[in-house]
Amino acid sequence: MSPSSAPVSEVPAYNPRNYLNSPATGLRSWLTTRDHKRIGVMFLVATTFFFAVGGLFAMLIRIELLTPGPTIVDAMTYNRLFTLHGVVMIFLFMIPAIPSGFGNFLLPIMLGARDVAFPRLNLLSFYVYLLGATIALWGMIHGGADTGWTFYTPYSTQTVTKVVPILLGAFILGFSSILTGLNFIVTTHTLRAPGMTWTRMPLFIWSIYATSVIQILATPVLGMTLLLVAIENAFGWGIFDPARGGDPVLFQHFFWFYSHPAVYIMVLPAMAVISEVVCTFSHKNIFGYNAVAYSSLGIAFVGFFTWGHHLFTSGQSAFDAGIFGVLSMFVGIFTAIKVFNWTATLYKGSISFKTPFAYFVGFLFFLVFGGMTGIALATVSLDVHWQDTYFVVAHFHFIMVGATIMAFLAALHYWFPKITGRTYPEGWGLVGATLVILGFNFTFIPQFLLGNEGMPRRYYAYPERFWPLNVASTAGASVLAFGLVLILVYLLVSLRSGPVAGPNPWHSRGFEWFVPSPPPPENWEVTPVITHPPHDYHHAGEAPPGGVEPEPRHAS
Amino acid sequence: MNELMRRVLFLPEQASEYARGVDRLHFFVILTTMVAATGVFGTALYFFVRYRRRSDTDVTPHVTPRPIHEILFIGGPLTLFLVWFAIGFPQYVSLQTPPKDAMDVYVQGKKWMWKFAYPGGPSAVDTLRVPAGRPVRLLITSRDVIHSFFVPALRVKQDALPGRYTETWFDADRPGRYQIFCAEFCGIGHSSMLGEVVVMPAEEFDAWIADQRKGLTRAQDAAPAPGEPVRAASSVVDEGRRIAAEQGCLKCHSIDGSPHIGPTWLNLYLRHEKLKDGRTVVADEGYLTKSMMDPGADIVAGYQNVMPTFQGKLAPPEAAAVVEYIKSLQTAAGVSGPSEPPIYEPVKRPRQ
Numbered sequence: 001m002s003p004s005s006a007p008v009s010e011v012p013a014y015n016p017r018n019y020l021n022s023p024a025t026g027l028r029s030w031l032t033t034r035d036h037k038r039i040g041v042m043f044l045v046a047t048t049f050f051f052a053v054g055g056l057f058a059m060l061i062r063i064e065l066l067t068p069g070p071t072i073v074d075a076m077t078y079n080r081l082f083t084l085h086g087v088v089m090i091f092l093f094m095i096p097a098i099p100s101g102f103g104n105f106l107l108p109i110m111l112g113a114r115d116v117a118f119p120r121l122n123l124l125s126f127y128v129y130l131l132g133a134t135i136a137l138w139g140m141i142h143g144g145a146d147t148g149w150t151f152y153t154p155y156s157t158q159t160v161t162k163v164v165p166i167l168l169g170a171f172i173l174g175f176s177s178i179l180t181g182l183n184f185i186v187t188t189h190t191l192r193a194p195g196m197t198w199t200r201m202p203l204f205i206w207s208i209y210a211t212s213v214i215q216i217l218a219t220p221v222l223g224m225t226l227l228l229v230a231i232e233n234a235f236g237w238g239i240f241d242p243a244r245g246g247d248p249v250l251f252q253h254f255f256w257f258y259s260h261p262a263v264y265i266m267v268l269p270a271m272a273v274i275s276e277v278v279c280t281f282s283h284k285n286i287f288g289y290n291a292v293a294y295s296s297l298g299i300a301f302v303g304f305f306t307w308g309h310h311l312f313t314s315g316q317s318a319f320d321a322g323i324f325g326v327l328s329m330f331v332g333i334f335t336a337i338k339v340f341n342w343t344a345t346l347y348k349g350s351i352s353f354k355t356p357f358a359y360f361v362g363f364l365f366f367l368v369f370g371g372m373t374g375i376a377l378a379t380v381s382l383d384v385h386w387q388d389t390y391f392v393v394a395h396f397h398f399i400m401v402g403a404t405i406m407a408f409l410a411a412l413h414y415w416f417p418k419i420t421g422r423t424y425p426e427g428w429g430l431v432g433a434t435l436v437i438l439g440f441n442f443t444f445i446p447q448f449l450l451g452n453e454g455m456p457r458r459y460y461a462y463p464e465r466f467w468p469l470n471v472a473s474t475a476g477a478s479v480l481a482f483g484l485v486l487i488l489v490y491l492l493v494s495l496r497s498g499p500v501a502g503p504n505p506w507h508s509r510g511f512e513w514f515v516p517s518p519p520p521p522e523n524w525e526v527t528p529v530i531t532h533p534p535h536d537y538h539h540a541g542e543a544p545p546g547g548v549e550p551e552p553r554h555a556s
Numbered sequence: 557m558n559e560l561m562r563r564v565l566f567l568p569e570q571a572s573e574y575a576r577g578v579d580r581l582h583f584f585v586i587l588t589t590m591v592a593a594t595g596v597f598g599t600a601l602y603f604f605v606r607y608r609r610r611s612d613t614d615v616t617p618h619v620t621p622r623p624i625h626e627i628l629f630i631g632g633p634l635t636l637f638l639v640w641f642a643i644g645f646p647q648y649v650s651l652q653t654p655p656k657d658a659m660d661v662y663v664q665g666k667k668w669m670w671k672f673a674y675p676g677g678p679s680a681v682d683t684l685r686v687p688a689g690r691p692v693r694l695l696i697t698s699r700d701v702i703h704s705f706f707v708p709a710l711r712v713k714q715d716a717l718p719g720r721y722t723e724t725w726f727d728a729d730r731p732g733r734y735q736i737f738c739a740e741f742c743g744i745g746h747s748s749m750l751g752e753v754v755v756m757p758a759e760e761f762d763a764w765i766a767d768q769r770k771g772l773t774r775a776q777d778a779a780p781a782p783g784e785p786v787r788a789a790s791s792v793v794d795e796g797r798r799i800a801a802e803q804g805c806l807k808c809h810s811i812d813g814s815p816h817i818g819p820t821w822l823n824l825y826l827r828h829e830k831l832k833d834g835r836t837v838v839a840d841e842g843y844l845t846k847s848m849m850d851p852g853a854d855i856v857a858g859y860q861n862v863m864p865t866f867q868g869k870l871a872p873p874e875a876a877a878v879v880e881y882i883k884s885l886q887t888a889a890g891v892s893g894p895s896e897p898p899i900y901e902p903v904k905r906p907r908q
Binding site: 075076079146147148152154155158159242243248249282283284285287288289291312313314315317318321322325326329332333336337339340341343344346347348349350351352353361364365368369372373375376378379380381382384385387388389449450452453454456457458459460461462463469507536537538 | 565566567568578581582585589592593596597599600603604607608609610611612613614615616617618619620621625626629630632633634637638640641643644645647648649651652653700701702704706708709711712713714715717718719720722735737738739740741742743744745746747748750
């Protein structure tokens with residue numbers, strides 16, 4: 001098929017020779033594959049499984065908090081539940097889900113490449129992930145940990161729960177993260193299609209690239225820290241435990257030096273997805289391409305200098321607190337730039353309110369309130385009251401669940417036709433999005449108020465005046481869980497029996513939509529030559545940029 | 557306005573001028589956030605309707621920003637954020653600099669109780685009495701893991717770190733009782749590590765602390781305490797129950813047989829307890845009293861040495877009342893076997 005002469009009729013709606021069935025089908029061909037698309041899909045399946053596990057822990061936590069006293073589990077079990085909820089959601093779901101899942105699938109296609117730079121390393125990254133996940137799961141089944149996902153010392157070095165296997169699991173998972181990040185950076189530098197300059201790259205890639213930089217620079221610090229805790233826990237060396245001559249606050253500095261940037265490992269990929277979704281569903285080029293692209297790098301950079309805002313009440317000097325407070329606000333500025341540019345993209349657009357766009361709306365709502373409450377926390381004096389209360393819990397869930405999971409669901413629906421070649425039921429999609437967004441609000445808005453009222457986090461039992469808001473939160477969580485189950489069901493049904501989607505059901509002009517659905521193993525049959533940035537909707541009806549194959553000639 | 561906003565936002569009472577200042581910033585932050593968010597969402601909503609899709613082949617113009625747009629996008633929020641910071645940061649600095657004339661109270665967090673020590677000797681568990689209208693500086697430390705001293709009504713929170721002291725201060729101006737929470741996760745008793753700040757009118761506090769100092773001397777002399785308000789307790793057992801609750805005994809010892817930090821008091825009297833060092837003792841009056849005054853001497857097997865001494869804190873009649881209360885906690889089944897170990901196992905690790 002030559003780039004310029006393919007008539008519409010020759011484009012099969014469902015690409016018969018695709019990555020799902022070529023070069024072979026069968027378990028063995030999947031487990032030994034070096035195709036970035038298959039590895040991406042395997043990551044998506046694995047992370048979705050852990051999303052369900054983490055969600056189950058969350059529901060048990062909410063049910064336990066339905067009454068002020070003991071409800072369904074004892075205090076020790078409760079402490080294990082919230083620890084495992086955090087560990088599973090962060091290390092096993094949110095950090096790998098978008099970059100290793102969707103990033104793997106889309107980055108080479110969007111760049112016009114055949115695969116990532118190091119396909120074997122890519123597969124290794126998946127197996128390292130599985131190994132880390134297995135060790136962590138083993139630790140959870142054999143006792144679990146009760147330290148909270150933050151593993152604060154000296155509690156974590158004194159606890160009698162099985163903290164070492166979980167630390168080791170997280171340590172190994174870090175390598176998966178590093179390998180994927182390294183792969184993406186090299187791929188972006190070396191495998192861009194002819195004509196794809198840095199300012200013609202899809203914004204998805206800019207954000208994933210910024211994420212990869214953080215993964216490579218910050219994850220080793222986490223690895224080192226977790227190793228030190230494991231050593232202290234196992235051998236009793238005095239590193240963090242003051243009783244043995246260590247420094248307990250040193251751990252918090254180490255830990256947040258990774259874990260604050262890690263928030264951006266979770267949020268930047270979400271922003272990557274949203275930049276694509278907003279363009280496709282408003283049929284518009286992004287308003288400020290450079291501003292959105294560079295603000296991703298800005299967040300990645302400033303994110304390394306904000307960790308001290310987790311330590312405002314730990315006895316750090318007022319001078320340090322002031323510096324960290326102001327620097328934290330810069331993250332808010334970069335985020336605000338993106339929010340304004342996404343909103344301005346809608347101007348003079350052609351907005352189609354499909355399911356992914358509904359999640360964009362939810363994302364925008366949660367990011368604005370999650371971000372603004374973050375800035376409020378950075379005013380320092382308000383943080384003193386809110387630190388370690390449900391206000392902080394609600395704030396970071398607005399960012400991490402609100403923003404990241406909205407983007408994950410947006411991505412799942414937006415690229416579902418590309419990945420599977422089929423479409424999901426649009427009506428059910430909108431019902432699911434409505435349930436999830438409403439349920440999420442009813443879960444976490446009461447938690448903001450609980451934090452104001454003074455309820456500390458990680459409380460197994462609480463005074464009765466906190467009761468009504470806790471009931472409201474649990475009710476909201478039930479709606480959220482129901483919505484997520486509904487989504488899972490209709491997506492699974494659509495996998496087999498959804499209508500065939502065709503290469504470009506959204507009439508998008510993102511580069512990935514110019515390859516067939518599902519894409520063939522080599523992605524592009526001819527290497528595209530890029531002459532325009534993506535999402536150039538003022539060109540609709542004309543030939544797409546350069547050698548990019550005009551698959552869906554719906555306009556002509 | 558203050559009262560309305562406070563109720564809408566579920567904020568607790570404001571027991572100090574500092575708390576009212578922080579709340580003013582809170583209200584300002586919330587109101588400006590709402591205005592900004594309404595602006596963004598209103599614009600987005602207008603665009604949704606105004607630019608809804610008419611046809612899948614809509615061609616849209618190529619719109620790019622002018623520099624002024626990006627300058628506004630950065631300048632607007634930056635100005636707002638810096639205004640917030642300019643209000644909030646000085647408040648934080650004031651919280652970090654206690655006035656020179658503040659009264660010091662030493663605070664020690666420990667699994668799972670708060671201990672307060674006043675200059676001159678008096679101390680208390682879980683109840684911090686302070687005078688209204690006078691600044692109080694807290695010097696905070698921990699005996700085991702990290703805790704965090706949190707009084708929502710004062711908008712004050714400070715971590716308690718093992719091996720070092722941190723400080724914070726407040727000037728409560730409204731007499732009343734305000735809850736203390738532990739805000740840093742510290743184990744199975746984290747959510748029951750509660751306490752109370754009792755803000756007393758200054759003269760009442762002066763009388764109380766003087767009385768405490770006298771009481772301390774008397775208790776050391778093992779004399780009765782006539783200064784104590786006379787209470788019409790219906791019996792010695794009721795008196796013991798009241799004292800046990802006030803002193804925080806029941807935070808660690810259950811009275812229903814459930815295992816907790818310390819051995820349960822149910823059917824404790826005359827129980828044959830196996831000790832850590834292998835001996836067995838009968839929990840008679842002598843053992844119970846000794847355990848209050850010198851808790852580390854005879855530790856029951858499976859438990860940790862975490863109980864503070866009540867030597868000097870309980871007058872002899874009070875200790876006797878607690879013993880009588882324990883004796884009253886018998887079920888029909890009568891004396892049971894040795895105490896079950898608690899639900900967690902103590903750490904067995906070579907100490908360096």
